[in-house]
Amino acid sequence: MKPIDRRRFLTRGLAGGGALLLAGCDKLANTSWFKSVLGSAGPVTEAAQSAITPANALAREFTEADIAPSFRQNGSIDPQDDDYLDHVDNDFKDWKLEVRGLVAKPLSLSLEDLRAMPSRTQITRHDCVEGWSCIGKWKGVPLRAVLEQAGVKPEARFVVFRCMDTLDDALYYESCRLVDAYHPQTILAYDLNDKPLPVGNGAPLRARLERKLGYKQPKYLAAIELVDSYAHIGGGKGGFWEDQGYDWFGGI
């Protein structure tokens, strides 16, 4: 082969190979075994990370000086649901957090009730799945305290967070394991940076799960439900974004 032929052969080969490769990727992405391999990355990562980190290991806490000038608002930031708007107009006076499902004593807690309970304040870094981070100061009641008051039944395995905001025609929801629910930094926050939670950040109450990405820390809470499986809820994947293909682990 003359060098010029070889070069032509090579460029054509590379171009053809590239096209084949991309077509192959598309095809592969729709194959069921490959889909299930991709779907297992989350659970495998969760198992590995849980195995090498203590269950109660704390997320880093920062100082007042580290707090971002304004905490970024993202995702649902202005819910237009009628019920929610009524609560906003009424300053959340009639709003109640329902605690239900596999509990000995279902609860219905007002903001006042929650503020009267023991509280925890933490300055932590919020990591969005998109890639950015923002540091804020959160004050709220440890989820553990709420769960202990309700009495979690032994068959309960997950906490499901029910929210008041509709996104793409579905109510937002999330879920986590009990180990994450009982984590010392898991709080139901009513204050951000020493002020009541603004609407854009989830008023009147949002969950903080400091070892998770933002989408695992639902805003606009309406109820907490103890379940043994989340398969029958929403799209069955355990959360609004999980139903769109995001991993349930949400820890990386």
Add this chain to the structure above:
Amino acid sequence: MAATGAAMGEMARAAPVPAQPPAWTIYRHRLPVRIMHWINVVCMFVMVGSGLQIFNAHPALYWGQQSRFNDPALMIGSRQDKNHNLRGVTKIGSHPFDTTGVLGVSAGEDGKPRRIGFPSWATLPGPRSLAMGRQWHFTFAWIFAINGSLYLLWTFLSRHFSRDLAPTGQDWRGIGRSIIDHAKFKHPHGEEATRYNILQKLAYLTVILVFGPGIVLMGLAMSPHMDTVLGWLVDLVGGRQSARTIHFIIAFGFIGFVLIHVFEVLISGVWNQLRSMITGRYQVPGGRDESHEITQKLAPIALKETSHEAH
């Protein structure tokens, strides 16, 4: 067949040479290296594509613990010019560059310009899907990390490291000449071509000891769950956003390495090089030079000779 064709091409170009030295084929790459090399090729391809996909969800980089949105280290965005055309703008620090067509604004599936960080031809799998990009990225991250760890383990245990990769005193002394040879695209022949040259060794060492472990650690440092035990590492590099930025920089280090690596393969006898990473057999350019016989005896080499036939 292809290899013979290429070899003949080489000779045709090198002609006229008074007396051809005998062809000399050595066993250059052992089986584990060959397997791990090609697994790695697939991983890198997928991880770069899916990584850019993830990056596109928030096409900006910051330095520090958190994102100072007004002060990104790098930002890929867009603006409308006075004719209402979309222009891609990439800002490095406070310096904006017009990157229309590639960064910030590029052609969508319909061929019309649209706002997107990296163009969709560079992202996997397909256009704009953070959820799928993450699944691909983390699946292949596992394969990449396991494959890379096995490679490092094998490299040290088999003494591939000490025999083939660790630079010798002689290597260091020849670094000036090696730089000149590279600049002239001159490749070693005969005995010398059976070993890695010093620049090659340094490139491989950087990739396997710095880039590989570095990019995995920076990836883990971005995990809020792992940060409960990796806080020291996050602080060491200046914060989670710094870790993300370094992750990105190393990724481009990898891309740079691959471009140079593929370029060198293309200009130094592509079929011979490809064959050596598939079957292990490598035909030493220039053949065996008898005058080097003594040096060979003195300098033990890992590369095992398998055959040498006369032309």
